[in-house]
Amino acid sequence: xxxxxPDPSFYPSPKMAMEAPxxxxxxxxxxxxxxxxxxxxxxxxxxxxxxxxxxxxxxTVEMAAPGDELHHFGWNACSAALCPTAPRxxxxxxxxxxxxxxxxxxxxIDTKDDPRAPKIAKTIEPDELIAKTGYSRPHTSHCGPxxxxxxxxxxxxxxxxxxxxxxxDCETFEPLGPWESEQGQQRYQYDxxxxxxxxxxxxxxxATPSMFENGVVPxxxxxxxxxxxxxxxxxxxxxxxxxxxxxxxxxxVLELRPAHDPSREWGFVGVVxxxxxxxxxxxxxxxxxxxxxxxxxxTIPAEPADPELLPPLLQGFxxxxxxxxxxxxxxxxRFLYISCWGTGDxxxxxxxxxxxxxxxxxxxxxxIVSREAHPASGPLKGGPQMVEVSRDGRRVYVSxxxxxxxxxxxxxxxxxxxxxxxxxxADGGLALDAEFLTTEFDGRLPHxxxxxxxxxxxxxxxxx
Numbered sequence: 378x379x380x381x382x383p384d385p386s387f388y389p390s391p392k393m394a395m396e397a398p399x400x401x402x403x404x405x406x407x408x409x410x411x412x413x414x415x416x417x418x419x420x421x422x423x424x425x426x427x428x429x430x431x432x433x434x435x436x437t438v439e440m441a442a443p444g445d446e447l448h449h450f451g452w453n454a455c456s457a458a459l460c461p462t463a464p465r466x467x468x469x470x471x472x473x474x475x476x477x478x479x480x481x482x483x484x485x486i487d488t489k490d491d492p493r494a495p496k497i498a499k500t501i502e503p504d505e506l507i508a509k510t511g512y513s514r515p516h517t518s519h520c521g522p523x524x525x526x527x528x529x530x531x532x533x534x535x536x537x538x539x540x541x542x543x544x545x546d547c548e549t550f551e552p553l554g555p556w557e558s559e560q561g562q563q564r565y566q567y568d569x570x571x572x573x574x575x576x577x578x579x580x581x582x583x584a585t586p587s588m589f590e591n592g593v594v595p596x597x598x599x600x601x602x603x604x605x606x607x608x609x610x611x612x613x614x615x616x617x618x619x620x621x622x623x624x625x626x627x628x629x630v631l632e633l634r635p636a637h638d639p640s641r642e643w644g645f646v647g648v649v650x651x652x653x654x655x656x657x658x659x660x661x662x663x664x665x666x667x668x669x670x671x672x673x674x675x676t677i678p679a680e681p682a683d684p685e686l687l688p689p690l691l692q693g694f695x696x697x698x699x700x701x702x703x704x705x706x707x708x709x710x711r712f713l714y715i716s717c718w719g720t721g722d723x724x725x726x727x728x729x730x731x732x733x734x735x736x737x738x739x740x741x742x743x744x745i746v747s748r749e750a751h752p753a754s755g756p757l758k759g760g761p762q763m764v765e766v767s768r769d770g771r772r773v774y775v776s777x778x779x780x781x782x783x784x785x786x787x788x789x790x791x792x793x794x795x796x797x798x799x800x801x802x803a804d805g806g807l808a809l810d811a812e813f814l815t816t817e818f819d820g821r822l823p824h825x826x827x828x829x830x831x832x833x834x835x836x837x838x839x840x841x
Contacts, residue, residue, distance in 0.1 A: 445477030476515030510543035561617025601625030655679035738807030766833035778822035
């Protein structure tokens, strides 16, 4: 049912969103490691300070069947509904749209009646998704001004077919069909986001499902066959405008983080690995004199390591790669956060001047070789992977699972799930919260985190 007034968790500008109340809950995708014995779940994490269950999972919603591989879920509606062109400004932030990357099933989770105990309201089955959109393997969900936008990493006809972007109605949850009006030059699909006021959509590349579902394919990686470009699209027409190629040695161009200020036409994208030296990198895209360009902004080198301490995939290299698997940008566009799932490093950079990123904070947790301990535990398995930042920019949450087959490939001894919290100083800097380490997930592994009422990667804004 539509509201008479806008949802109070919607804000016209990122500055106003930064003044929102502190989050008291988070929703966490919890993955079953073997993807066969029982379903994945959505967990509710208590973040209310002073609560007896602070930092604990207080309830879970189990999915319908094993094998979903829950991935990057989002809200049905958010601050983008306040944009001048939005047709339904009175929708509410009520449902979480949770894609199953492996099953091609999507769940709609209702959080309204009891945010601490949400329930499945609807399921979009694979046959319906494929028939109405032509895509499979849903991966990422973003709430746009007019609909829910989602990426599908596969096509309709098998694991060797690339995907694209489709839309879903934000109230009925009916798939509305593919978003693109033409195929364009994009080889694969991964992440996407936009510069709403400029009618621009940006998208990135990973691979076809056959190249990631059973782990990294070394031969294809070394041959430079994974994605190595991002793309500029016209948001309104769905037409491809430009390819920004970072070079075939730069493999897996993944998470996109555009500036939150809608007057700015720039952002950052992470690249997992360079086949030249196993380094990782973050690239800065921007528009100058009407032309879209991209440049390397940050390079993170690999670290030499005893081959006996490395998984079989990496033993021939004698080094542990950083593996930048997620990045995030604070709502004031000041601090960029970088997860290095391989080494265990977690970085904060001041990008107030996006052409001159300055390192302002670093913490190490886990890592393939180092297994750096947390003060509340012994050595950690896994490294910082998914990262979420509170609206006010003062709290950062990181979890350690990437994708079940990749977890096994890079951490063959297995993972113990964990979520850690870091505090951000008023002028930057990172401090690990020594007392916050969530480890009880009933044997499942935590992936993406969404904060109650919105966070730094959930909403888009049309006003500065």
